[in-house]
Amino acid sequence: MGIKKLNIDLIGRLLERILSLNILFKDYILSNKNVQKINGPVKVTEYDFVFVSENKNRWIFIRIEDFFTYQKLIIWVNQKIDKKPINFDVQGYFISELDLKNIKQKMIFKAKTEIELEKIIEGIFKFIVNNSDEKLKGIFEGKIWIDTPFDWGDYK
Numbered sequence: 001m002g003i004k005k006l007n008i009d010l011i012g013r014l015l016e017r018i019l020s021l022n023i024l025f026k027d028y029i030l031s032n033k034n035v036q037k038i039n040g041p042v043k044v045t046e047y048d049f050v051f052v053s054e055n056k057n058r059w060i061f062i063r064i065e066d067f068f069t070y071q072k073l074i075i076w077v078n079q080k081i082d083k084k085p086i087n088f089d090v091q092g093y094f095i096s097e098l099d100l101k102n103i104k105q106k107m108i109f110k111a112k113t114e115i116e117l118e119k120i121i122e123g124i125f126k127f128i129v130n131n132s133d134e135k136l137k138g139i140f141e142g143k144i145w146i147d148t149p150f151d152w153g154d155y156k
Contacts, residue, residue, distance in 0.1 A: 006114055008035045011047050014114065015062060018122045019051060022129050024140040027053040028060055042067060056142025057081050064121075071117075073107045073124060077139055086148045090128065093136060093146075100131055 012033045019025035028051035038044045047064040063074040076087035094103040106124050111117035138144035 008033050008047055010114060012049060014118050015049055018125055022125055024129055024137060027055050052080060058142050061087065070108060070110050079145060084147065088139060088148050098133060
């Protein structure tokens with residue numbers, strides 16, 4: 001079934017409520033939202049949200065990719081002023097710096113209803129808050145920044 005029947009305003013309100021529950025994200029305000037349907041070998045609907053904190057000089061990009069049978073959550077952070085060329089990937093930080101590879105399984109989920117979606121995303125943000133180290137908390141709070149190295153892969 002997927003979450004395709006939910007509208008972007010509903011998901012935006014859901015995310016606003018979830019972020020307001022967590023001390024690290026209380027100051028972030030929804031500033032932009034967009035929905036895009038991508039037709040290809042696999043049909044994907046992308047729900048994009050940007051939350052901005054003026055006080056913390058940060059914005060958080062949250063994307064929910066709906067593949068109809070499952071969804072994937074992506075969370076990036078960047079500075080509002082003096083924006084960095086590469087967004088800070090929260091999942092990547094959990095894997096490379098905190099050695100918490102189970103975040104991959106948390107970021108891919110199946111939600112068929114608004115209630116399921118809300119519970120799952122609320123759980124993901126609780127996991128992030130509860131498992132963040134001081135550096136990651138400092139990034140969300142606007143106290144520090146860590147430049148993310150770009151992985152060129154096999155390109156030379």
